[in-house]
Amino acid sequence: MVRRCSVAGCKSTAGLHGFPADLEMRRQWLHALGLEDREFPPRAGVCNLHFTRDCFSNAIEVEMGFSTQLALKRDAVPNAAPPARTPPPQRRLEASTSVQFADAACQTDPPITRSWMKTRTPPFRSTGGPVSCTDVGVDSSAVRASGPSRKRPRLDLKEEEEEEEEEEELYEGGSSMITEDPHDPLHSLTSTQSTNVTTEPSIPIHKMSKYVVYERCLLELFEACPRCGRASRPKTRTMGTFLRVEQNCPHCDFSRTWNSQPIIGSVPAGNLQLTAAVYTSGASFFTLEKIFQAMNLPLYKYATFRRLARRFIEPAIVCRWRTMQDATLEQLISQQQNVMLAGDMRADSPGHSAKYGSYTMMDLRNKKIIDLQLVQRNEVAGSCHMEVEGLKRSLALLEERGVTLTSIVTDRRPQIQRFLKEARIKHYYDVWRLEKRLSKKLVLISKNKDCVILKKWIHSIKHHMYWTAASSSSGPERVAKWTSILNHIRDVHVHEDPAFPQCLHAPRTSRDKSKWLKAGTKAFIRVEKALTNKRILKDVEKMSAHHQTSSLEAFHSSILRFVPKNAVFPFLGMLCRLYLAAMHFNENAGRPQATSPTGELLYRLNLPKSKKGEFSMKPVKVDPTYDYVDELMDLIFEKVFEDPGPYEAEVQKIPIPDDLSAQFEKPDKMEVIASYVSRFNQGLV
Numbered sequence: 281m282v283r284r285c286s287v288a289g290c291k292s293t294a295g296l297h298g299f300p301a302d303l304e305m306r307r308q309w310l311h312a313l314g315l316e317d318r319e320f321p322p323r324a325g326v327c328n329l330h331f332t333r334d335c336f337s338n339a340i341e342v343e344m345g346f347s348t349q350l351a352l353k354r355d356a357v358p359n360a361a362p363p364a365r366t367p368p369p370q371r372r373l374e375a376s377t378s379v380q381f382a383d384a385a386c387q388t389d390p391p392i393t394r395s396w397m398k399t400r401t402p403p404f405r406s407t408g409g410p411v412s413c414t415d416v417g418v419d420s421s422a423v424r425a426s427g428p429s430r431k432r433p434r435l436d437l438k439e440e441e442e443e444e445e446e447e448e449e450l451y452e453g454g455s456s457m458i459t460e461d462p463h464d465p466l467h468s469l470t471s472t473q474s475t476n477v478t479t480e481p482s483i484p485i486h487k488m489s490k491y492v493v494y495e496r497c498l499l500e501l502f503e504a505c506p507r508c509g510r511a512s513r514p515k516t517r518t519m520g521t522f523l524r525v526e527q528n529c530p531h532c533d534f535s536r537t538w539n540s541q542p543i544i545g546s547v548p549a550g551n552l553q554l555t556a557a558v559y560t561s562g563a564s565f566f567t568l569e570k571i572f573q574a575m576n577l578p579l580y581k582y583a584t585f586r587r588l589a590r591r592f593i594e595p596a597i598v599c600r601w602r603t604m605q606d607a608t609l610e611q612l613i614s615q616q617q618n619v620m621l622a623g624d625m626r627a628d629s630p631g632h633s634a635k636y637g638s639y640t641m642m643d644l645r646n647k648k649i650i651d652l653q654l655v656q657r658n659e660v661a662g663s664c665h666m667e668v669e670g671l672k673r674s675l676a677l678l679e680e681r682g683v684t685l686t687s688i689v690t691d692r693r694p695q696i697q698r699f700l701k702e703a704r705i706k707h708y709y710d711v712w713r714l715e716k717r718l719s720k721k722l723v724l725i726s727k728n729k730d731c732v733i734l735k736k737w738i739h740s741i742k743h744h745m746y747w748t749a750a751s752s753s754s755g756p757e758r759v760a761k762w763t764s765i766l767n768h769i770r771d772v773h774v775h776e777d778p779a780f781p782q783c784l785h786a787p788r789t790s791r792d793k794s795k796w797l798k799a800g801t802k803a804f805i806r807v808e809k810a811l812t813n814k815r816i817l818k819d820v821e822k823m824s825a826h827h828q829t830s831s832l833e834a835f836h837s838s839i840l841r842f843v844p845k846n847a848v849f850p851f852l853g854m855l856c857r858l859y860l861a862a863m864h865f866n867e868n869a870g871r872p873q874a875t876s877p878t879g880e881l882l883y884r885l886n887l888p889k890s891k892k893g894e895f896s897m898k899p900v901k902v903d904p905t906y907d908y909v910d911e912l913m914d915l916i917f918e919k920v921f922e923d924p925g926p927y928e929a930e931v932q933k934i935p936i937p938d939d940l941s942a943q944f945e946k947p948d949k950m951e952v953i954a955s956y957v958s959r960f961n962q963g964l965v
Contacts, residue, residue, distance in 0.1 A: 286324035287313055287360060295350055296325035305355075313360050330358040338506065347506040348536070485542050485549045486556075486917045492577075493540075498525070502538070505529035520580030522548035544921060547588070551580055555588040556916055560597075560860060560909045562842035594856045595927035596912055596920045598934070601859035604866065608650045612643065612683045620644045622689045622710075622829045623674065625667035626836045628854070629845055634663045635940065636851075638858050639670020640835060641678075644689065644827040647869040649835060649862040651677055654855045656937045668695045675703070689824045708824035711749045714816075715742050721810050731803040736795050737769055741811075744768075748820070755821035762820045766808055771796045835865045851936045860908075868904040 285292045300306050313326070328350055333339050335356035341347040495516075502514035502525055512534075514527045523540040541550040558568055565585050572579040612619055622642045627634035634657065641651040653670040660669050671690075678685060687706035690696050691713050700707040719742055726734040744765050752758040760779035767775055771790070773783040790796070797804045810816075842857040842864075843849065849857065874882045882900040887893075920927050 285327040285330070286315070287326060287330060287358075290327065290329065292327040292329055295328040297327075297331075297352055298325050305357075308357050312357050326358045330360070331356060332359070341501070341506070349506055351506065351509075484914075484917060485544070486553050486913045490550070498523075502527045505532060505534050507534045508532040518578050519548055519551070520584065521550040521554060521578060523578075544917075547921075549917075551584070552588055552592065552916070552921070553913070555585055556593050556913060557909075558585075559589055559593045559856075560912050562857065562860060564847065589853075591924060591928075592916050592920050594852060595924060595931050596916045597856045597859050598931050599920075599927055600908070600912055600915060601863060602930075604863060605650065608643070608648055608866075609678075609681045609683060611646075612650065612678075613681070615645075618645075619683060619686045620689070620827055621650070621685060621687075622827065622832050623671055624690060624829055624832050624836070625670055626839060627663070627666075628843070634666070636854055637663065637666030637670060638839075638854075639667060639674060640832060640862075641674045642829075642832050642835065644831070647831045648866045652855075652858050652862055653677075654851070654858060656851060656940075658940055658943065659937050665695070667693060668699055671696060671699065675705075689827055689829055691829075692819055707822060708827075709819055709822045710829040711746055711823050712828060712830060714819055714823065715745045718745070718810070718816065722807070725803075725806050725810065728802075728806075730801075731806060733795070733797065734803055734807060737797075737807075741765060745820075745823075749823040749825055752825065758820050758823060759817055762817070763812060766811065769797045769807070770799060770804070831869075835861070838865050852931070852934065855934070863908040864904070864906070867906075867908055871901040871904065873899045874902045 285296065299309055309326070313330075331352065335353055335358075336342075336350045337353050338347050338351045342350055499514055499516075503511060505512045505527075508529065508531050510529065510531045512527055512529045512531075514525050517524045517526070521541070522543075525538045525540075526535070527538075528535045541548050543549070544552070557563075558565055565582055569579055569582075620643075622644050623639065625637050625639045628636040628638075636657075637655045639653045639655065640649060642648065643650050651674045653673040655666040655669050655673075657663055657666065660666055675685070685705055687708060688700065689708045689710055690700075692709050697707065719738065722734060722738050722741065725731050726738065745762070748758055748761040752761055757779050760775070760777040763777065764775050764780055764783065767773065768783060773785075773787075775781055775783075797807070839858065839861045842861040843854060876882055883897045884900050885895055886898045887895045
């Protein structure tokens with residue numbers, strides 16, 4: 281027979297509490313409910329609806345899912361009418377085996393999902409007795425399973441009758457209330473801050489807040505049985521950052537299971553999100569592993585990190601980059617007659633020993649990366665041919681998408697010049713690269729004993745090259761302005777070339793007559809030879825007037841955050857990290873200058889080592905944003921994880937070359953071990 285609440289007009293059966301055995305408390309209950317002793321039945325009880333929230337000692341635990349049964353305080357007194365704000369009623373399992381429910385955060389039976397990861401341990405199962413409950417650490421309604429899962433049936437009639445018999449035994453044995461120590465330092469925190477604990481099932485899993493919890497503090501919640509109040513021994517299981525706590529009471533056969541994070545399919549959500557966070561932020565797994573070891577935090581192995589990255593993270597990065605690239609190319613197509621690009625290659629290591637060469641194409645008008653091509657050394661004849669191959673692939677992609685290239689700015693590599701000349705593409709040179717090479721020559725000349733006077737003119741010659749490029753509209757005009765410097769350093773300001781007949785500065789009288797060079801001297805002859813070299817004049821004629829590759833060099837510097845040169849990555853991993861660097865750079869390419877609280881523009885003093893004491897002022901930009909990381913997280917959890925097939929198919933279309941060691945025959949390991957000899961233990965020659 282099902283017991284109901286003894287208060288008149290209330291027929292609820294949710295969480296009945298027996299009348300206390302203490303006579304004084306018993307009289308207070310009867311007086312508060314308006315009952316007399318003769319009206320008190322022997323099996324009477326009062327439901328949860330007649331108690332306020334402060335009457336329960338474990339209200340927070342029940343609301344957060346750590347317990348399923350509310351426990352009354354020893355001095356709790358009920359009300360005759362239910363309060364306006366009642367605690368959430370207990371969920372009672374109905375006697376039906378046909379009606380099922382899904383508990384995705386803590387599943388007793390293993391779900392039938394599309395599992396890609398083989399675990400070494402069998403699926404977790406509860407080993408509790410006839411009375412069981414499901415306490416989870418997160419709201420199960422916020423969990424999105426990756427496929428159809430087998431739902432756990434409710435308790436049958438026999439199990440429900442056993443549960444009622446146990447409740448009757450608890451009632452007949454005495455009060456079912458659990459006392460609370462008012463001197464507990466956490467008592468005030470529980471009573472004052474309980475209203476701040478809320479559960480929002482609409483928040484996606486990857487956007488929920490996470491906390492670092494110490495084991496001792498966590499297991500304190502499972503030391504006592506919430507049913508009988510006696511001590512229990514919880515057991516823990518871990519899978520990387522995932523923790524499962526199983527509590528079995530040996531006294532009343534109470535059992536429950538708590539998970540520290542949701543399980544999506546067969547993957548703990550924390551493991552997947554940590555992998556995505558490490559990958560998308562450009563961090564190193566091995567550095568993270570050292571940090572976790574220093575803090576004594578559990579972490580999965582590198583093999584698990586690579587499996588998750590290959591299955592979900594890298595396909596999402598490739599998809600997101602191609603979506604952004606399509607939008608950028610559409611903008612280029614809309615400005616068909618005015619497409620100005622810059623191209624340059626970055627090697628993963630200096631010199632001719634580079635394994636990878638990444639060629640980058642940038643739109644010089646909006647400073648955004650439009651294409652990245654990764655070339656491995658064994659795809660071409662050698663490292664010196666990787667830049668030309670990357671340029672060919674980028675131009676082929678632009679032609680396939682219908683982008684008409686107006687001109688391109690690159691370095692002065694002869695192979696690039698030859699290829700662009702054959703392709704009939706207007707080619708310009710970056711001024712900084714030409715100035716840098718020429719400055720090194722002038723510095724070497726000035727170190728000669730007879731050419732020390734040249735040190736006074738190096739700075740002016742460098743500025744003259746930039747002015748020549750910026751103020752000229754044709755190749756002959758650039759050459760005429762550039763060669764005029766030879767007359768200027770001799771204090772001659774009228775020139776024979778009609779393209780630039782005289783200097784544009786105002787006439788002035790110099791106070792230092794010793795700074796001028798004289799014709800026929802060793803210093804002037806060597807400077808004239810360096811400035812009017814046949815190749816230099818040819819390169820000056822092609823100097824870019826308005827657009828340079830400085831922004832492209834800035835992007836190459838930002839790549840080091842995602843792809844450091846002291847680390848080795850596989851081909852696909854290298855490509856995905858380059859895509860991440862491009863997404864980060866494109867998102868923050870147009871950052872404005874920061875201002876002070878009063879509205880003044882902020883600058884910082886820059887003292888680079890290469891300037892040798894010279895300083896400059898640089899504007900301070902606003903802090904960068906990382907919206908692309910949030911978009912990647914949404915893509916991974918909402919689309920890629922649910923159906924990774926189409927995304928993996930796109931990744932498989934990327935041609936991945938063989939490893940460099942594939943061209944050699946792999947020796948037998950035992951033979952190599954047998955032939956190993958230390959260099960200090962070799963025999964006599």
